[in-house]
Amino acid sequence: MKxxxxxxxxxxxxxxxxxxxxxLGMAVVLLIIVLFVVPKNFSKTQKQFxxxxxxxxxxxxxxxxxxxxPDLQAExxxxxxxxxxxxxxxxxxxxxxxYLAESREDLISLAESQRQPGVVVSLADGQLVYDYYMQGYxxxxxxxxxxxxxxxxxxxMDLKQAVAPxxxxxxxxxxxxxxxxxxxxxxxxxxxxxCIMGMFIIASYIxxxxxxxxxxxxxxxxxxxxxxxxxxxxxLQTTTLFTSLLLVIxxxxxxxxxxxxxxxxxxxxxxISLIGLIVASFYQNILKAFGILFGLIILFMLPALAYMIPSxxxxxxxxLPTYPMVESFKEIVVRGDMLYVxxxxxxxxxxxILLFVFxxxxxxxxxxx
Amino acid sequence: xxSVENLKHSYKKNSTFAVNDISFDVKExxxxxxxxxxxxxxxxxxxxxxxxxxxxxxxxxxxxxxVKKFKNKxxxxxxxxxxxxxxxxxxxxxxxxxxxxxxxxxKTRSSMELLELVxxxxxxxxxxxxxxxxxxxxxxxxxxLLNNPSLWFLDEPTTGLDPAxxxxxxxxxxxxxxxxxTVFLTTHNMQxxxxxxxxxxxxxxxxxxxxxxxxxxKLQYGEKLVEVEYQTNDGSKKEIFSTIEAAxxxxxxxxxxxxxxxxxxxxxxxxxxxxxxxxGRGLS
Ligand SMILES: Nc1ncnc2c1ncn2[C@@H]1O[C@H](COP(=O)(O)OP(=O)(O)OP(=O)(O)O)[C@@H](O)[C@H]1O
Ligand SMILES: [Mg+2]
Numbered sequence: 027m028k029x030x031x032x033x034x035x036x037x038x039x040x041x042x043x044x045x046x047x048x049x050l051g052m053a054v055v056l057l058i059i060v061l062f063v064v065p066k067n068f069s070k071t072q073k074q075f076x077x078x079x080x081x082x083x084x085x086x087x088x089x090x091x092x093x094x095x096p097d098l099q100a101e102x103x104x105x106x107x108x109x110x111x112x113x114x115x116x117x118x119x120x121x122x123x124x125y126l127a128e129s130r131e132d133l134i135s136l137a138e139s140q141r142q143p144g145v146v147v148s149l150a151d152g153q154l155v156y157d158y159y160m161q162g163y164x165x166x167x168x169x170x171x172x173x174x175x176x177x178x179x180x181x182x183m184d185l186k187q188a189v190a191p192x193x194x195x196x197x198x199x200x201x202x203x204x205x206x207x208x209x210x211x212x213x214x215x216x217x218x219x220x221c222i223m224g225m226f227i228i229a230s231y232i233x234x235x236x237x238x239x240x241x242x243x244x245x246x247x248x249x250x251x252x253x254x255x256x257x258x259x260x261x262l263q264t265t266t267l268f269t270s271l272l273l274v275i276x277x278x279x280x281x282x283x284x285x286x287x288x289x290x291x292x293x294x295x296x297x298i299s300l301i302g303l304i305v306a307s308f309y310q311n312i313l314k315a316f317g318i319l320f321g322l323i324i325l326f327m328l329p330a331l332a333y334m335i336p337s338x339x340x341x342x343x344x345x346l347p348t349y350p351m352v353e354s355f356k357e358i359v360v361r362g363d364m365l366y367v368x369x370x371x372x373x374x375x376x377x378x379i380l381l382f383v384f385x386x387x388x389x390x391x392x393x394x395x
Numbered sequence: 396x397x398s399v400e401n402l403k404h405s406y407k408k409n410s411t412f413a414v415n416d417i418s419f420d421v422k423e424x425x426x427x428x429x430x431x432x433x434x435x436x437x438x439x440x441x442x443x444x445x446x447x448x449x450x451x452x453x454x455x456x457x458x459x460x461x462v463k464k465f466k467n468k469x470x471x472x473x474x475x476x477x478x479x480x481x482x483x484x485x486x487x488x489x490x491x492x493x494x495x496x497x498x499x500x501x502k503t504r505s506s507m508e509l510l511e512l513v514x515x516x517x518x519x520x521x522x523x524x525x526x527x528x529x530x531x532x533x534x535x536x537x538x539x540l541l542n543n544p545s546l547w548f549l550d551e552p553t554t555g556l557d558p559a560x561x562x563x564x565x566x567x568x569x570x571x572x573x574x575x576x577t578v579f580l581t582t583h584n585m586q587x588x589x590x591x592x593x594x595x596x597x598x599x600x601x602x603x604x605x606x607x608x609x610x611x612x613k614l615q616y617g618e619k620l621v622e623v624e625y626q627t628n629d630g631s632k633k634e635i636f637s638t639i640e641a642a643x644x645x646x647x648x649x650x651x652x653x654x655x656x657x658x659x660x661x662x663x664x665x666x667x668x669x670x671x672x673x674x675g676r677g678l679s
Contacts, residue, residue, distance in 0.1 A: 031497040035486075042485040239481030243538070246445055247498035248470045394447040 028249040032257035036231075040261050043234065045227045052223060053269035056215040060208055060277055073140065075125045077133035079148035089126070092117055098124075107132075107139040134159055212277055213355035214330045216291075219273065220266040221351055222323055224295050225302040228262050229319055232306035245393045252386045259299045266295040274359075282358055286367045290354045293374035297347070298326075300381035307388040329353075347377070396546055396577045397421035397444060402453035404439055413439040415601035416453075426568070426578040428592030430585065430666075432676060436601040437581040438478055441548055444579065445475050458546050471501045474544030478551045478581075480531035484524030488515055488534050491523055492541060499542040509537040512567060514560060529556050536564065540571070547571065550581045565591060585667040595666070599674045609666055616669045620662040621647060625654040635662065 040046045078085045093100040098117045105112050105125070112135065115126040127133040130146055137144030137159045144159040235241055244254050270291050274282060305322065309315035329349040332339045333356070343349060350370040357363045397420065404414040414436040421427040429437050442448035444457055446465045455462045458472050482491045492506035510516050513533040518526070523534055536552055552568065553561040568591055572578055582588055588595050589609050597604040607615070619638040624631055634650070637643040638661075650656075670676075 028498055031494065035483075035494045039483065039485055238484060239477065239479055240483060242447055242477065243481045243495070243535075244498070245447055246470050246473060246475045247495060248467050248500050248542075249498040250467055391449060394442045 029253050029256060029260075032249070032253055033260050036257045036261040037264065040231070040265065043231070045230045046265060049219070049223055049227055049265055049269055053219050053272050056219060057273050057276060060211055060215065060273070073123045073125065075127060075133055075136045075140065075144040077127040077130055077144070077146045079130060079146055081149075089115065105136060105140075107135045110135065112136065208277060209360050212273065213352060213359050214333060215273060216270050216355045216359075217330050217348070217352050218327070220270050220291060220295050221298045221348060222327055224262050224266055224298045225305075225326070226319060226323065227265075228258060228299040228302035229306040229315060230312060231258055231261075232303060233309075233312040233315070236306075237311065241389070242393055245390075251389050251393070252382070255303060255382070255385055255389060258303065259296060262299045263292055263295045267291050278359065283362070283364060283367075286364050286371075287358050289371045290351070290358065290367050290374075293371040293378070294351045294354070296378045297374040297381070300378055300385055301347075303385045304381065304388060307385065307392055350374075396423045396458060397427075397579065398454075398456045399440075399444070400454040402440065402443065402450075402455060404436075404443060404448065404451050406439075408451070412601050414443070417598070417601070417603045418453075419596055419603060419606055421577060421579060423577050424572070424575055425593040426572050426580055426591050428588040428595035429579065429581040429598060430583065430588050430595050430670065431598035432583060435598045437583075437598060438550055439601075440598075441475075441550055441579065441581055445473065445548055468500065471499050471542055472545050473548065474539035474542060474546070475548040476536045476539035476550060476552055478554075480528070480535040482523040482531060482534050482538070485522060487520050487522050488526070489519040491534060492538055495538055496541050501542055503541045504543060506541075509540055510534075512540075513537045514563060529560065532556060533560070533564075544576065546577045546579070548579045548581075551583075552580070553582070553584060553587055561587070585665060585670060589666040597670055597674055599676055604674050612666065612669050613663055616664065616672055620664065622658075622660045622662045623647065623650060624657040624659070625650055626657060627654065631657050 078088060080088075089100075092098055098119045101116050101118075103114060103116045103125075105114055112132045113128065114132070114136070117124040117126065125136065127136055127144075133144045133146060146157040146159070148155050148157070241251075241254070245251060267288065270287070274287065301322070302319075305315060305318055309318075312319075326346065326348040329343055329346055329352040332343045333352050350366075350373065354367045354370045357366050399420070400418045402414055402417050403412050405412045417436075417440065429440065431437055439448065443450055443455060443462065446457075446462055446469075450462050457465075458469065460466070460469055482488075483494070486494065488510055489506050492509060496503040496506065507516065507519060510519050513536060515530060515533055515537070518530065523531060526534065532552075532555060536549075539547065539549070549568065553564050556564065565587060568578060568580070572591075578591075580588070580592060592609060594606060594608050595612075596606040605612075621636045621638055622633065623636065624633045626632075636647040636650075638647075664672075
């Protein structure tokens, strides 16, 4: 009952505070971006660089074959790379540009300066060998994607041969999903809106109360400090749920699993608000906490960044506690692995129990501060 | 009602103590004054007694329970008015009280009645954020009475209030005490302490210098003084003489003999005079 009253009062206070409107405003802005600014479909042309290290007659045969293909337009172009002018053959198809370099050196130079993968095809023991020149930071997924794209693209390469046996190949087509930009962006927006904002906002609520000395006053009532904390969290969960659904419903309608979406939203905002609460317990006011909050926000945002920049996906990102949030939103909006979402939610709930015990301990210890 | 033994508290957990080895008892039904200059450790002590600060050293029992094992139910019996008012500035005066009332398990007093009591009856619907300092202070004070506490902690209840309102607050404290409420009153206002307290403790630098009733203290320390106004060549002059010290007595006789007396009053030493005498320190 005390929880209920505290919750109602916290909601009232939130509605009167400007942080609530920041959160709401941000959700609306994100929604507008998704609905009106972001194109519904991907239209980015893919660039690929290729060098065929085969005897000249074979190369000529292949080039001739490609040039006569109706969906490919061939032309000779000159590309600048590291101060050099390199002449290459460009084959342009639907959503794809294939550059044929004249030497292995040219290819490497081009791949480096254009920051795109390059492929060298050569012959060894009567078999085609594919050497991939990567930038060194692409994820396995990207590697696989490129291989798969090559396989489906020209038709002159055999996927089975192209792929080393230990590497699993996934192509977008076989998963049956083609990402639109909207679908790409919404998971990140959900994450930013709920999680990143959530941590900042709950800390702000606590600092408002600290400024007014409210926690002390609460502590000498017959209610528990954990009720106070729980009511704060519940408020954050409510606003996160509300703003997230505001984002998802207009874009996806009934196409997503709302049960799982609500589950992961509740679990992840519980987790993130506890982090916010714990951070806030160590500081007197928001200015003093700003450094650490800012640092955490940046750190926690990295998984979203890695998601937005496919070629940057270092392994350690996966150990960040917010990584499964981004992944879960992706699963819900795009891919549909609900088991992952369920497990991630369970993980957050489990971690939250520990964090809650600790937060309660921290707040009981620092009542008079 | 309260028993404190060898209480020590250091905020930095080192050897500088805000409260340094104090012991005292507060009896049920009394108004116990905790007096001392700023920084003496009054609020710190009160913080420990109410469970806001964790007990580091010593033994403290409040209303029959060890503060270390304080149950939340205890707070149904305790009221506390804070030194710095702490109310939700975004809620109205009445909303503030109504919300807090819900956090107790016992029957609570009507919020309107309490607001009337502290002279905020007509401000019930105004947001506390728009209140003056004194009004917020009164709201905090009123809130401490919500649960009809049997043990009432008051930290500087009259500081910053105008004299008329301070007098009202004093009256409220007395009324509550007459109904049986035990009061732990922290203040550096000696007049209030003198008028209200059954017993007072003088605390300086985290240590209690003395505990006694104001009446006893005055008997013990308060020499009788005589304030004499007499006529001299250049107008009238006021002088205070001790009736005990020999030099003063002699001089008093001289004045009476040689001058025309305008007025002559006996004057008791104030609690403040005694505080200065005992602790060697002023109060502000
Ligand atoms: N949160 C805190 N952290 C560190 N030191 C503190 C803290 N609160 C109080 N102190 C120190 O403890 C000592 C006692 O402070 P306390 O607030 O108990 O004094 P007080 O008697 O209530 O004074 P006042 O009449 O000004 O309210 C002071 O020296 C003060 O500087
Ligand atoms: Mg104080």
